[in-house]
Amino acid sequence: MNKLGIIAGGGDLPRAVALSARQAGREVFVVALRGSLTEDWVADFPHQSLSIGEPGRALKALKDAGAADVLLAGKVDRPKFNEIKLDAKGVMVLPRVIAAARRGDDALLRCMIEMFEQEGFRTVGVAEAAPGLICGQGPLGRFSPGAEHQADIARAFAIVRALGALDVGQAAAVCEGLALAVEAAEGTDAMIARIATLKDNLRGTPEKKRGVLVKALKPTQDAKTDMPVIGVSTVRNAAAAGLAGIALEAGKSLIVDKAAVAAEADRVGLFVFGATL
Amino acid sequence: MNKLGIIAGGGDLPRAVALSARQAGREVFVVALRGSLTEDWVADFPHQSLSIGEPGRALKALKDAGAADVLLAGKVDRPKFNEIKLDAKGVMVLPRVIAAARRGDDALLRCMIEMFEQEGFRTVGVAEAAPGLICGQGPLGRFSPGAEHQADIARAFAIVRALGALDVGQAAAVCEGLALAVEAAEGTDAMIARIATLKDNLRGTPEKKRGVLVKALKPTQDAKTDMPVIGVSTVRNAAAAGLAGIALEAGKSLIVDKAAVAAEADRVGLFVFGATL
Numbered sequence: 001m002n003k004l005g006i007i008a009g010g011g012d013l014p015r016a017v018a019l020s021a022r023q024a025g026r027e028v029f030v031v032a033l034r035g036s037l038t039e040d041w042v043a044d045f046p047h048q049s050l051s052i053g054e055p056g057r058a059l060k061a062l063k064d065a066g067a068a069d070v071l072l073a074g075k076v077d078r079p080k081f082n083e084i085k086l087d088a089k090g091v092m093v094l095p096r097v098i099a100a101a102r103r104g105d106d107a108l109l110r111c112m113i114e115m116f117e118q119e120g121f122r123t124v125g126v127a128e129a130a131p132g133l134i135c136g137q138g139p140l141g142r143f144s145p146g147a148e149h150q151a152d153i154a155r156a157f158a159i160v161r162a163l164g165a166l167d168v169g170q171a172a173a174v175c176e177g178l179a180l181a182v183e184a185a186e187g188t189d190a191m192i193a194r195i196a197t198l199k200d201n202l203r204g205t206p207e208k209k210r211g212v213l214v215k216a217l218k219p220t221q222d223a224k225t226d227m228p229v230i231g232v233s234t235v236r237n238a239a240a241a242g243l244a245g246i247a248l249e250a251g252k253s254l255i256v257d258k259a260a261v262a263a264e265a266d267r268v269g270l271f272v273f274g275a276t277l
Numbered sequence: 278m279n280k281l282g283i284i285a286g287g288g289d290l291p292r293a294v295a296l297s298a299r300q301a302g303r304e305v306f307v308v309a310l311r312g313s314l315t316e317d318w319v320a321d322f323p324h325q326s327l328s329i330g331e332p333g334r335a336l337k338a339l340k341d342a343g344a345a346d347v348l349l350a351g352k353v354d355r356p357k358f359n360e361i362k363l364d365a366k367g368v369m370v371l372p373r374v375i376a377a378a379r380r381g382d383d384a385l386l387r388c389m390i391e392m393f394e395q396e397g398f399r400t401v402g403v404a405e406a407a408p409g410l411i412c413g414q415g416p417l418g419r420f421s422p423g424a425e426h427q428a429d430i431a432r433a434f435a436i437v438r439a440l441g442a443l444d445v446g447q448a449a450a451v452c453e454g455l456a457l458a459v460e461a462a463e464g465t466d467a468m469i470a471r472i473a474t475l476k477d478n479l480r481g482t483p484e485k486k487r488g489v490l491v492k493a494l495k496p497t498q499d500a501k502t503d504m505p506v507i508g509v510s511t512v513r514n515a516a517a518a519g520l521a522g523i524a525l526e527a528g529k530s531l532i533v534d535k536a537a538v539a540a541e542a543d544r545v546g547l548f549v550f551g552a553t554l
Contacts, residue, residue, distance in 0.1 A: 080478040162439045168456040179445040184456040185475055201357040
């Protein structure tokens with residue numbers, strides 16, 4: 001197996017991918033994106049910390065490390081383009097990057113992937129590098145969605161698809177037909193948190209759970225770069241917001257630490273379900 | 278002109294409609310929806326306060342008042358169906374209302390309109406009863422959107438249309454291609470307020486304004502019942518969130534108190550624009 005270069009942003013996904021690849025016997029080199037990756041797990045891997053304005057140094061670091069495959073994972077903060085320090089390559093690609101950023105996150109990611117591929121790297125997705133993270137079919141844990149949740153799950157998937165086609169967000173929550181919340185730039189955690197601020201007749205409570213959270217790949221997205229991800233904190237937040245469960249698209253979404261997610265879902269009484277659409 | 282019966286929920290719109298109709302020389306009778314309408318302006322009009330569970334009493338009050346035309350306006354809280362007191366007519370229509378509510382706000386409104394029409398009333402929209410509130414073409418106030426806002430306005434309209442087709446919400450904010458926020462059950466004010474909580478490189482500030490708010494009629498909506506509305510507080514909130522302006526669809530949206538909205542927009546340096554799509 002080729003050595004895997006991981007361009008790592010924030011959140012739990014990059015670490016999960018790195019661990020999973022290493023457990024599979026693969027060598028890993030991490031380019032930690034300064035400002036976006038704030039966790040300290042990279043210390044356990046050969047790595048270099050670089051700013052998003054230094055693609056030249058990133059390409060060199062990956063080549064020097066002998067990484068032939070490259071994977072992008074984690075949340076990347078949009079930089080203030082007038083404030084970032086740029087290396088020579090950064091100056092060259094900046095106009096293209098800014099133009100892509102204006103078209104949305106997906107365009108930005110595609111632009112970065114193209115750059116790596118033009119430099120001779122093979123870009124790989126999480127599904128290939130860490131297949132153990134892929135959401136399977138059916139329930140994870142003890143609970144499954146009930147008949148009363150089917151319509152909400154279908155409606156939330158329809159909303160996420162429509163939003164996703166416009167590169168808006170990956171998540172939506174629906175309770176008995178009512179769209180409680182829809183994700184844009186605030187991210188899934190903030191979106192879930194505001195459900196608890198809605199009037200209590202619109203939503204559930206931790207005692208009497210109602211409504212579902214759905215996360216799904218945008219139709220415009222490459223499964224390689226931006227599959228939706230949930231983890232233990234997503235389950236915990238959904239429970240605190242009074243939701244009854246979480247539905248993901250089987251095969252096209254990721255679960256960081258399945259055992260822990262299943263245990264937490266069982267503990268708080270939520271379903272986590274891989275749906276086939 | 279027929280006497281106008283106004284079924285009035287919360288917010289500034291019902292009062293603006295009532296005033297506008299009265300100024301045009303029309304008699305008005307208001308059914309104030311208890312729990313939803315909390316303002317005290319109804320005291321200035323012949324009215325009766327009723328709960329949403331009392332459609333029988335509402336129909337009788339309107340008939341007794343001699344109102345032949347009926348208009349629904351304002352925000353209506355979704356009741357807890359197991360807690361509201363029902364009159365006989367309420368008991369009869371409840372199953373239909375609950376079924377409609379599950380399909381979304383628009384279905385709920387259509388269901389209520391049907392009920393009034395079956396009882397022999399003519400339902401009218403704000404455009405007919407208070408044409409002075411309709412958003413015109415072009416800028417209201419001194420400022421107009423610049424060339425840099427055109428793409429954001431177009432993108433925000435596209436997002437609102439897509440969401441609206443699924444009966445999710447009426448509003449979205451976009452800044453340089455990025456969807457900052459999208460409205461669901463929280464309402465426009467809460468949606469605008471959270472823009473200020475996003476990282477400051479994604480959005481504008483009151484000093485350096487960026488991004489636009491768009492409100493538009495859902496494609497599924499009847500212009501009669503649920504045209505998007507803005508008022509002075511919308512302009513104030515948008516300015517506080519660092520937005521550069523507000524775009525509405527000319528002829529298909531409402532502005533409560535145009536003179537005050539124009540003055541506030543001029544004061545805070547925002548554009549309020551009626552777009553033709």
